[in-house]
Amino acid sequence: MRILHLSDVHIGVENYGRPATLDDISNLPDYFAPGIDREEYVGSSTRMIDFLCTLDAAVSYAINNRVDFVVFSGDAYKNRDPSQTHQREFARRINRVANANIPVFLTVGNHDLPHVSNRATALEIFPTLSVSNVFVGSTLKTHLIKTNAGPIQVIALPWIRIGSFMAKEETREMSLDQITKSVEDRLTTLLNEEIKNLDPSIPAILSGHVTVAGAKVSSERGLMLGNDHVLSLGSLANASLDYVALGHVHKHQILAKHPYVVYPGSLQRIDFSEENDSKGFCVFELNTESEQGKRLENFNFIEVDARTMLTLDIKVPPGEDPTEVTKVMISKSFDKVTDSIVRLHVNMESSDEHAFREIEIRNLLKHAHYIASIEKNVRRERRTRLATEESEKLTPMEAMKRYFSSRNVPEKREEELLERAGDLLREEIEQ
Numbered sequence: 001m002r003i004l005h006l007s008d009v010h011i012g013v014e015n016y017g018r019p020a021t022l023d024d025i026s027n028l029p030d031y032f033a034p035g036i037d038r039e040e041y042v043g044s045s046t047r048m049i050d051f052l053c054t055l056d057a058a059v060s061y062a063i064n065n066r067v068d069f070v071v072f073s074g075d076a077y078k079n080r081d082p083s084q085t086h087q088r089e090f091a092r093r094i095n096r097v098a099n100a101n102i103p104v105f106l107t108v109g110n111h112d113l114p115h116v117s118n119r120a121t122a123l124e125i126f127p128t129l130s131v132s133n134v135f136v137g138s139t140l141k142t143h144l145i146k147t148n149a150g151p152i153q154v155i156a157l158p159w160i161r162i163g164s165f166m167a168k169e170e171t172r173e174m175s176l177d178q179i180t181k182s183v184e185d186r187l188t189t190l191l192n193e194e195i196k197n198l199d200p201s202i203p204a205i206l207s208g209h210v211t212v213a214g215a216k217v218s219s220e221r222g223l224m225l226g227n228d229h230v231l232s233l234g235s236l237a238n239a240s241l242d243y244v245a246l247g248h249v250h251k252h253q254i255l256a257k258h259p260y261v262v263y264p265g266s267l268q269r270i271d272f273s274e275e276n277d278s279k280g281f282c283v284f285e286l287n288t289e290s291e292q293g294k295r296l297e298n299f300n301f302i303e304v305d306a307r308t309m310l311t312l313d314i315k316v317p318p319g320e321d322p323t324e325v326t327k328v329m330i331s332k333s334f335d336k337v338t339d340s341i342v343r344l345h346v347n348m349e350s351s352d353e354h355a356f357r358e359i360e361i362r363n364l365l366k367h368a369h370y371i372a373s374i375e376k377n378v379r380r381e382r383r384t385r386l387a388t389e390e391s392e393k394l395t396p397m398e399a400m401k402r403y404f405s406s407r408n409v410p411e412k413r414e415e416e417l418l419e420r421a422g423d424l425l426r427e428e429i430e431q
Helices: 022-026 046-064 084-100 176-196 322-332 351-353 358-362 388-393 396-406 411-430
Strands: 002-007 068-072 104-107 134-136 140-149 150-157 204-209 243-248 253-257 258-265 278-284 295-303 309-315 340-348 368-378
Touching: 002 046, 002 243, 046 084, 046 278, 068 204, 084 104, 084 134, 104 150, 104 204, 134 140, 134 150, 150 176, 243 278, 258 295, 278 340, 309 322, 322 340, 322 351, 322 358, 340 351, 351 368, 358 368, 396 411
Parallel strands: 002 068, 068 104, 104 134, 150 204, 204 243, 243 258, 309 340, 340 368
Antiparallel strands: 002 278, 140 150, 253 258, 278 295
């Protein structure tokens, strides 16, 4: 049984984007939006298209490689109230998998939950419309799903609201830490009950949207909606499970191997905290003939072509033209800059700041997908004030010499300025 595991699609993240042109659309890979008129996407955010494109890569892989089951571990959208466009685009891709006779299991993440507890989640449209081959895990329970390779048990561990887990009377005298600890303890207890009730003759996985203690996090802290529940690795890494499919943390990582406890990470880079992270999804196989907890075979992380984020950190030697130094460094990184989201850090002396011509730098970066920022980090020396008595003894020329020295003005430039200052002083005296 071959299974594809992905998570944290976050359709709706559109930072560092711009309206898509026809050229942008025509240069996308063949697997983007098959069967859809691409001109429909002209004018859409290029970042929305980035996120859809990597989701299409996962969908195409599932179909072309005859995957038996797809498990999605939460956060289809950026916002709890996604726009109709974002919902349509996600549904198009899920339907494409389902129509290929591949069952899809969708776990509800914190970004899929509405602000109000009694409202439907963003994923409930699928069971409401009775979409075949699509199953939604919105409560902590076990689902038995038929695939082309046989049945599989899926324990759903969606994002849990404290309000749906504990009564107000229980929490009234408790601190936030105490409430969180109580929720975590109850989750662990209920999870153990579900695991105990598994049929050992049928493959079993857990799909959870949760933070596990020890996981390395990145930008999802900036996207956090609600209080984070942290479960221990031991509460999930149960020998009765064949695989633990996790979502919520954007960095791909394997937390354990008996069984595999895995975050595939997000499919696209959300911001620069994920600049160096590989992005993709996981594919693994379960041998249905093996015994409980020993069925996993051939685990792989499949990397997708996510949009590159690039930081150029340029150090300008004192006295050199910061514009020219920056141009040289950008030219050396031209291949990396092209089609990337770029931010520039230019470190320079305060005496050279006047020579930095940002418009020329922006023109040189025109092949980037988006210029996130051009930041000048100017080193300024702390000013030392002269004592009043000492300053009164200085001639104007001596005062200027001290000032130029404190500002690290190049010697040739200092001579020119002092000569001009001398001319001005002489003109003043002669008048």
